[in-house]
Amino acid sequence: SQTIHQWPATLVQPVGSPLSLECTVEGTSNPNLYWYRQAAGRGLQLLFYSVGIGQISSEVPQNLSASRPQDRQFILSSKKLLLSDSGFYLCAWSVTGPNEKLFFGSGTQLSVL
C-alpha cells in the first residue's frame, strides 16, 4: 500500500532563517506531488505541484520554492522566512486519472517568530 511521510511535524523558526520541508512517498511510481498551505482557520492553498522529476509548477508567487530531486521526494524550501509564511504545510500525492484523489501527509506546523 502507498504511504506518504512528511517531516518535521512542528517547526519554530526565526524570521529570515531558511526552511526545508521534506516529503516522500512509498508504494507508488511517478506520483503527482503537491505542497499546500493552510493558514489558521482558512482553506487549503495550493503552492506547488509536480508531475515528474524536476518538473515544478507554481500556483502562487511567493517566498517559497519547491524541488523534486527524485521520483518520490518533494522538498519545500525558503531562503529567508517571513512572518506570513507561518501556517500548516501539507504534502500530498495522487495518481493521474479520471477520478483523481489526493492523499495527504500528516503536515508540518510552521511558526515563524
Add this chain to the structure above:
Amino acid sequence: RKEVEQDPGPFNVPEGATVAFNCTYSNSASQSFFWYRQDCRKEPKLLMSVYSSGNEDGRFTAQLNRASQYISLLIRDSKLSDSATYLCVVNIPGGFKTIFGAGTRLFVKA
C-alpha cells in the same frame, strides 16, 4: 465568485441528529468530486467520492447535481466523533486543478 463555496458553519448539533452540508462549484467542466474530513491540526482525509447517481457509505450519503453545480453530504445519526471540518473538493480536468472549499465546521454535542 469562489470556485468552490461552502457554508463555513459552525453547525452545532446533538448526538443522533441528521445534518446536511452543501457545496456549490462554479466550473461546469468539473469532472470529479469528493468530500474530505479534517480534524483540528491534522491532515485532510478522504471521506468519500461523489457520483452522479449518489452514493452511500454507512451513515454518510453524498449527492451530486450537475445541472445545479451542487454537491451535498448528509450525515445521519451523528456521533461525537463526527465533529470535524468537512471539505468539499472538485477536480477540474486539464492541469491538475483540485480545488478545495474552505470547509464546514461541525460540532456534535452530547
